[in-house]
Amino acid sequence: MIKYKNIIILFILFFTAFSAFSRELISEEIRSNNGRVDRWIYLKSDGGLIVEADNNFDGVIDYFLETDASGNKIFESIDSNFNGVMDTFFYYENGVLVRKEIDSNSDGQIDMWIYIEEGVYVVRIERSTNNDGVIDFVRRYR
Ligand SMILES: [Ca+2]
Numbered sequence: 001m002i003k004y005k006n007i008i009i010l011f012i013l014f015f016t017a018f019s020a021f022s023r024e025l026i027s028e029e030i031r032s033n034n035g036r037v038d039r040w041i042y043l044k045s046d047g048g049l050i051v052e053a054d055n056n057f058d059g060v061i062d063y064f065l066e067t068d069a070s071g072n073k074i075f076e077s078i079d080s081n082f083n084g085v086m087d088t089f090f091y092y093e094n095g096v097l098v099r100k101e102i103d104s105n106s107d108g109q110i111d112m113w114i115y116i117e118e119g120v121y122v123v124r125i126e127r128s129t130n131n132d133g134v135i136d137f138v139r140r141y142r
């Protein structure tokens, strides 16, 4: 009986994870003259959108955006130096930017966290100045 219960729980977890990530391609765009698709728009099962883009047309995705069903941004990431690794991450609550995370040396690990109020006011900056992921610098502005 316990075994079956575990299997059912696993199935529910799997189904939840799958449905949360299920998305349907609704648009492909070619914005350069190389003939390659460089922007994809997906409709999520919850009604939100996912946009992926190759903004420098090198064939590697360097922009990602996720919105909720109302069109509010939830999450955004950018590969700002086009090295194939996302390095700048934007987190939103109710469509308003609340936190920005940056991997400033492109080692795949965040080393700067910027906390934002009302979408524009920087209230705190945290850094890992030696890039070990541990915060060793904090500056508060409010
Ligand atoms: Ca690219």
Ligand SMILES: [Ca+2]
Residues within 6 Å of the ligand: 102, 103, 104, 105, 106, 107, 108, 109, 110, 111, 131
């Ligand atoms: Ca880093």
